Amino acid sequence: MFKELVNKLLQAGLDEKPELFLIDFTVDTGNKISVVLDGDNGVSVKDCIFISRAIDNNLDDEEHEFSLDVASCGATSPLKTPRQYIKNIARTLAVKLQSGNTLEGKMTKANDESITLEWDTREPKPIGKGKITVHKIEEIAYSDIVEAKVVIKF
Secondary structure: OHHHHHHHHHHHHHHHOOOEEEEEEEEOOOOEEEEEEEEEOEOOHHHHHHHHHHHHOOOOOOOOOOEEEEEEOOOOOOOOOHHHHHHOOOOEEEEEEOOOOEEEEEEEEEOOOEEEEEEEEEEEOOOOOOEEEEEEEEEEEHHHEEEEEEOOOO
């Protein structure tokens, strides 16, 4: 019942800021509320405060004892939702697949079912000695992804 109430308040706060979206929401047995957000344009401290107040200001401290943590997902956090993938089009991803392989490439497309990665690799020449650079393109279903992270390069 408490979790349902908190979720309703959280959704009302998110409805007021449609550029924000939920990545994770938990309420543990000690009424410790944890909310992780992302946003189409990132998440500011003001955004976290806004969502925190949307929940905290509408819960009665006398009726419910709780703690509340609202945070943005980190730059190195794995991507979890299609909206996060779409937000990161044109960035380099490291993707671990169900097959055990890991691919790293530029994500050129993303939709509600899959992503498309592109990368260059060196492969042996079909005839003769030496190697050639080959451009690879692979469409990957979300169901085939174990974990995907944005690769941050300086």
